[in-house]
Amino acid sequence: MKRILIIGPASQILGIKIAKQLEIDYFNTETKTFPDGENYLRINIEDESLIDGKEVIIIQSTGPSSSGNQNARLFELLMMIDAVKRMGAVKIIVVVPYLAYARQDKIFRAGECQFANIVLTILDSMSIDELYVVDLHAPQVLQEIQCKTVNIDSMKLLADYIKSLGAKDIVVVSPDKGAVERSKAFAKHFGENVPVDYFEKKRDVKSGDITMSGKLSLKGKDVVVSDDIIATGGTMAIAIKISKESGANKVYAVATHALLLQNAKFRILSAGADDIIGTDSIDNEVSKVSLADAIVDYLK
Ligand code: R5P
Secondary structure (H helix, E strand, O other): OOEEEEEOOOOHHHHHHHHHHHOOEEEOEEEEEOOOOOEEEEEOOOOHHHOOOOEEEEEOOOOOEOOEOHHHHHHHHHHHHHHHHHOOOOEEEEEEOOOOOOOOOOOOOOOOOOHHHHHHHHHHHOOOOEEEEEOOOOHHHHHHOOOEEEEEOOHHHHHHHHHHOOOOOEEEEEOOHHHHHHHHHHHHHHOOOOOEEEOEEEEOOOOOOEEEEOOOOOOOOEEEEEEEEEOOOHHHHHHHHHHHHOOOOOEEEEEEEEOOOOOHHHHHHHOOOOEEEEEOOOOOOOEEEOOHHHHHHHHO
16 A cells, blocks of 8 residues: 655654655645634645555654744644645554643642643544654553554664774663663664663652752763763763762763753753753754654564
8 A cells, every 4th residue: 555654744754754765655744823813734735636545654752942842743643643634644654752731640749630642642533543752751551552552762873883983881861760671672782791780869759959969979971871861961060060069081972852941951051961962853953863764663
């Protein structure tokens, strides 16, 4: 069956790379915001029969950016799904490299909602066939929905990039004990015996303030501080500062999804990081590692 790729406004560069690797036709979208704040999207296509009877892949990240916040990105994604359904797509595969609201997967305070699950439920309710995400914050939430889901792992791509920078005598450091299993899996891509250590992070559920503790032996080591998301950079900045104080040589701040909100870049670099490395799940100046190969491997 012929496949078509629809490239959403938040994943333009990654989308084109994927279309070229898959050697399939692709269309982009036209978007605007109405004066009342509502979103508008149309797929840039004049002949709807090009979608009718086809297997359609949609790619759209849902992270915040200068041209749209998470909610706008999510609505655009829903609009793309609805448009291709209406035009007669027979199979719909949705690729969301960064899934908004993924961190709202549990209840921290009375009265909250688990919105990560709701976002997934909405996508599932649109009768999509397959959903691909990347390094999801809490992958177990995928079990809540019916359609086929895949959580793509970006760790090998990130590790290959860091190795290409000449990093040696590496220690992988998790800024949070809860993420240490992820860091262990990451460390394996640097070699069999690459050590992993972690800090104990505590976040005040009301103020959001972070404290971190831990005494790590990092003297002369090249340290890779690895997390799934960099949002404001607060977590990374503290972990980097302590790593430097513990004698680290080079320190790399690495995350699959580098949202870089507020003064994140300044915080991380002024804490002593030599580089900030993210993937193109978020299209910005630190998206040095492309997810295209990993996504294409699954779509082939
Ligand atoms: C939280 O559990 C995540 O894994 C990240 O550690 C967090 O999102 C980072 O946020 P920030 O950059 O604002 O400290």
